Amino acid sequence: MDTRIAPGFDLAAIRRDFPILGTTVHGKPLTFLDSGASAQKPRAVIDAMTRCLETAYANVHRGAYHLSETATEAYEAARIAVQRFLGAAEPEEIVFASNSTAAINLVAHSFGRGVLKPGQFVLTSEMEHHANMVPWQMLRDENRGIGLRYVRVTDRGELDLEHLAAQLADGKVGLVAVTHMSNVLGTVTPAAQIARMAHEAGAKVLFDGSQAAVHRHVDVKAIDADFYVFTGHKLYGPTGIGVLYGKRALLNAMPPFLGGGDMIASVTLERTTYAEAPARFEAGTPPIVEAVGLHAAVDYVNGIGMEAIEAHERALVDHAMATLTAVPGLTLLGTAQDRGGVFAFAIDGVHPHDLSTYLDRHGIAVRAGRHCAEPLHERFGVDGGTTRASFGLYTTPEEIDLLAAKLVDARKFFA
Ligand SMILES: Cc1ncc(COP(=O)(O)O)c(C=O)c1O
Known part of the structure; x- marks a missing residue:
């Protein structure tokens, strides 16, 4: 052996x-x-996507005909599979985006611009992929009064938790946005501890799980993450689909990011009211075949464990x-x-x-x-x-x- x-x-x-x-x-x-x-x-993902395209493809949420209903069921089944994969409480807490980058940008736009207040800070780290750094710099640079702080990384490549505590101490951080696993150092960060520290300081917390979700069992409830993102193509699924988990009340308190079809409750020439999450954040035709592929990928890794x-x-x-x-x-x-x-x-x-x-x-x-x-x-x-x-x-x-x-x-x- x-x-x-x-x-x-x-x-x-x-x-x-x-x-x-x-x-x-x-x-x-x-x-x-x-x-x-x-x-x-894996073959299971390739086959699931081919099968969908060959036998079960139509646009979702729109058609009152069999094929569209079948595609809608498949799309929503993928959401449930991801909900279970992350240990989320409800499928409504799972928003499909095009990748991790889009999911983080969604939070930067909706939570960053719609919920954070002038005088507050986003706290990220030196260890981040640009996807979890540039959107926060862009938010800071809009001069809305939202600042940006960084947690230092130790020589071993771990988050400096003392520095994290110091950065939180004045209670001005509204969001901690850090990686759950570094794409360079391989470091897995102590997510539950970081979430606890953030919450005690009155901040929400987002984890970039693009790497971690592939390598570790993730339970967003156990961690007590407010937001958690990952990307389909690193989890043996297709490109073009990513996931934003958000606590339901938090998602519904956030203004939409993109406007268009599917994200509305009603539209008149004067005004629009918005659907609740997840539809609120899924404007336009979503990644249907990709969701089917991601579902197959989740089933595949679950099958191995x-x-x-x-x-x-x-x-x-x-x-x-x-x-x-x-x-x-x-x-x-x-x-x-x-x-x-x-x-x-x-x-x-x-x-x-x-x-x-x-x-x-x-x-x-x-x-x-x-x-x-x-x-x-x-x-x-x-x-x-x-x-x-x-x-x-x-x-x-x-x-x-x-x-x-x-x-x-x-x-x-x-x-
Ligand atoms: C830690 C981390 N965050 C975010 C991303 C961005 O993922 P995507 O390009 O799928 O949006 C990556 C991809 O390399 C990553 O490793």
Whole structure:
């Protein structure tokens, strides 16, 4: 038995579910280590979307005919699947957006502009993906009197909770918006503790779960999140769909973001009244086929079990920690206690873009650059960027070994 694979985790069978994993790149078997950017899709997702397009497709919420009713049922069933996946109380708390970025922008527009008051602050962190930083800078720069603060990151790559407490102390923070797992450092943040601290200071809390929801069992009620977002394509689902969870009363207290069809209660030439959430935030034709695909993805990961996925990943992380840090000249960004399968590193004397091109020649797909987290790279003094290997539920220990071996070769090659 391979002790690097969690007991009972049938990795070979799982890999067979992903058609792309059987393909080659430059004549080499594909070693896909960029799931943090976007994950590959299992046959179940591909088939569900094809089936929908071939047999059950029509616009939703509009037609009083069979096909439209079938599509509407499928779309709403996806909402229920996501509600259960996140442990939300009601399906009305699940809003579909086009991705995490759109979901966070929705909160920045509706909650930021409609609920936050002049003199209040949004508190985010140095560790954020630009998706959870730029919308708050845009809000600040509109001169509505809403400020922006950042929580520092420690040298280990963890959120500095003392600094978080200090930033909350004056009671002026209206919203804490932080990541639940860093897409660069792999750090998993203590969400329940952060939510408690935010609430005690009178603030609401939003978690960017774009990475965490893929790697960990998430329960928004247990965390007591006010908002939680994730994106379909990282969770083995399609692009074009993301999720905003919001507590129902909070969503219904927020003004709409986009106006148009589907989000209204009534419209006259003089005025419009708005539907309640989630319809209020889903103007226009929604991502119907994508919702069907996301539903299939949620069913797929539930079928394996998020706990089993997490255990597999913990084993991979331990293996990667030992293997990658043994590579000469490798500097790892972040050594947080609680971390997932995302490893950003620099190799002495090798530019990340050269390195990723070299690895690609060996069939290994990694990401090079600053991974939409430029301030975090600056914080760690690696403005030139890093190379990032990120795991999915199909990642094997052998792939990590291959990466480590090719990193050693690359360093010699570029010396
Ligand atoms: C932590 C984090 N937040 C937000 C995003 C943005 O996701 P999307 O591009 O699907 O909106 C990403 C994607 O890389 C991410 O890793």
